[in-house]
Amino acid sequence: MDEFLEKIKENIIEGRVDSQDEGFDGTKAGQPGVTELVQEAVNKKISPVDILTKCLNPGMEEVGSLYEKGEYLTPDMLASAECVKAAMKLLDPLLVNENIQNKGKIIMATVQGDLHDIGKNIVSTLLRGSGYEVLDLGTDVSVGKIVETVKETKARLVGLSALLTSTMGRMEDVVEKLKKEGLRKNVKVLIGGAPISMEFADKIGADFYCTDAFDAINKLEA
Amino acid sequence: MPRGLKIKKQSFLTEAECRIVHEGSCRLLEETGVELTNPKALNLFKEGGAIQKGNRIKMSRDMINRAVEKTAKNFIMKAKDPENELILDTKSPRVHFGTGGQALYVLRKENGMFKKKEAVTQDLVDILRICEKLDHVDFITRPVEPDVPDEEMDLEKTRLFLAHTTKHMNLANLIIEDCLPDIIEKVGDRSSISFISCVAVSPLNLVSPTVEKFIRIVSEDIPVAISSCPQAGLTAPLSEVGEIIQVNAEILSAVVLANLVRPGAKVLYRGIPITSNLHLDVSPRWCQPESIRRIALISDITYFYGIPCCGTAAVSDEKKPTSQALSEKVLGWIFEAASGAQFINSALGMLEQVMTVSPEQYIIDDMGISLVKKYLSMHPGADLKETGREVVFKALETFDVKTTREMEKEIANRIEFIYSPKEEYSPDYINNQVDHIVNAVSSAKSSSKFLKDSRKGLRKGWLYMGKRIEGAMNLKEVLKTKDGILGMRLRGT
Ligand code: B12
Secondary structure: OHHHHHHHHHHHHHOOOOOOOOOOOOOOOOOOOHHHHHHHHHHOOOOHHHHHHHHHHHHHHHHHHHHHOOOOOHHHHHHHHHHHHHHHHHHHHHHHHOOOOOOOEEEEEEEOOOOOOHHHHHHHHHHHHOOOEEEEOOOOEOHHHHHHHHHHHOOOEEEEEOOOHHHHHHHHHHHHHHHHOOOHHHOEEEEEOOOOOHHHHHHHOOOEEOOOHHHHHHHHHO | OOOOEEOOOOOOOOHHHHHHHHHHHHHHHHHOOEEEOOHHHHHHHHHOOOEEEOOEEEOOHHHHHHHHHHOOOEEEEOOOOHHHOEEEEOOOOEEEEEEOOOOOEEEEEEOOEEEEEEOOHHHHHHHHHHHHHOOOOOEEEOOOOOOOOHHHHHHHHHHHHHHHOOOEEEEEOOOOHHHHHHHHHHHOOHHHEEEEEOOEEOOOEEOOOHHHHHHHHHHOOOOEEEEEOOEEOOOEOOOHHHHHHHHHHHHHHHHHHHHHHOOOOOEEEEEOOEEEOOOOOOOEEOOOHHHHHHHHHHHHHHHHHOOOEEEEEOOOOOOOOOHHHHHHHHHHHHHHHHOOOOEEEEEEOEEOOOOEEOHHHHHHHHHHHHHHHHHHHHOOOOOHHHHHHHHHHHHHHHOOOOOOHHHHHHHHHHHHHHHOOOOOOOHHHHHHHHHHHHHHHHOOOHHHHHHHHHHHHHHOOOOOOOOOOOOOOOOHHHHHHHHHHHHHHHOOO
């Protein structure tokens, strides 16, 4: 069985989400990837906690250290994060029974009027990879929709992205509306994007300004 | 004499290669088409014979070819001073250099130190005044926006342009569509202005409300650059071939739309197939050799169609005026100019990619461009392996940078990289790339697919990794020139 878990871990490190993936050397298409392997593990009634602690977590740790050493590049890390996301989709319902919770829900959105989503998508993927449940609302998302989603899902984290000076103001609107609806004290607001700064975050009363996904993870875990 | 540098165009792609790129792009537009939800644009496309499938619109090769044929092949971009007119024509190409935008910050030299500040209206005025005096700035793309509310932006920008420049006014971004008639009334002659429209969001998506503004601008017979600027590995394949097919398809779809709005539309082809920093923070790589190469290849495609090219060059990552920035900028200009892009906008005067402008950098860049022009007219059609290095060195020496053997090697490496194809332009490979794009576009998250596919190319060294050019620049003359131009305002007159 350990060999089987080891295989899941290896596939996470290699970033093979499913059997379609050819892998690094281009020869692995057709062989089961993380999705198939985790499904098999679930069918075999292997403990989801074991999968989490023996495959996903150490797998991502290894990926992190390969990245630090410069052997892994950003797409490699993101591919592994995608694998964790695929695995968590299968494991989440089971982990709830085990009384183990993920690190929490975070709503991610690019604010109204803004279509830039490259940065937001990367942050979403990495947050998922490090164990957050991400609800990505997409781009051009209205203040109302964001606040509604906070209400509906009871998420305690909201990540906002804006790349245009003309749309930065919508972030302040979100903070204000959260206050108005009496939700502000339950929610931490993270903001990011090229024109955003610490001063701006302070000015509008956001909790964190993040330069990138790692910064966000550090600040959330501090 | 009209503005612009007459050049002998250098090509990277053969006509046959351009043709198979065209074929690949047509296949994309026929099979997958572009995502489009704007009702006005959808109606135009459908009336013109395109087919709607869900939220995508597909168009035939025939429709595309007809649109390319109809598109204006030459036109004049006028200016307040007739001496500043620009003639765009691929048959008898002239290269023009202009500024770019839109920066958020300005670097101000205070007490001998560069300080970064938020750009405001006064910065726009200063830059317009500086550029009015610089001989090698042929036209002005709005560098920073005035700090007025959005509702006032379009007209205030127009007013400031009219007051401070006699060169062609590329207003770049139309904020409020209904302001267009007032802008036209203000400028008098509509051919003295132009816009840039980022209608295409990669991969293959024509976005509202940009597309609606685009339709309006075209219907008013105002020249507009159709922009597509993916980041390879994120919003397009990392492959040069794949990215170019995709950019071309995106722009062609807008060319079709433009001609449905107004047959014979005056559009510029603004394809910017850059890469992204997949080693680190996935930020755009604009000035790195692989991107300089890709941008030059796009110029070949525009010549294949005979549509005027809005080029891009000189977008450096550097945050201050440095020799590294100068080396990147000059190399970008020489390749883009030699490849015959007629309306080169972007980063004249800019730093930190396109986030910051610097009054000093405008003056430095004007000098850089003057050298590029001098060398290209002295050695028309010359191999840039030699000329490129010479110009970069000459530029560095102009600012008293001590050049070394190591620098020489680095510049030679960059040029070598620009000249070396990494992939083949064969029908099979093109089809393979089209399949990749179709596959990515049809999946829920195209960026994951592109990222994943990029892992192999990265390991084959498709992103250039080199060294910085280090060496202190002497900016004494630059500061003097700047004070000469802006001094009057500083003294309060
Ligand atoms: C790519 C790009 C585009 C693409 C967007 C594609 C896409 N799918 O996103 C296209 C071509 C469509 C585009 C369009 C436009 N763009 Co644009 N674009 C850019 C560009 C070059 C890069 C942005 C990017 O993707 N960077 C890479 C990512 C990874 O970085 P990032 O977004 O900053 O995100 C990182 C961090 O900031 C942080 N982060 C970001 N968000 C969040 C959120 C949270 C919660 C956290 C924790 C962290 C975080 O983490 C990320 C990962 O490290 C920037 C210039 C620049 N260098 O920023 C201009 C820029 C943002 N665009 C600009 C402009 C003007 C426009 C247009 C208006 C142009 C036009 N004339 O039509 C349109 C606007 C469309 C719209 N309504 O939104 C300007 C904005 C200027 C201003 N004053 O506001 C910029 C700055 C360029 C410039 N100087 O002119 N653009």
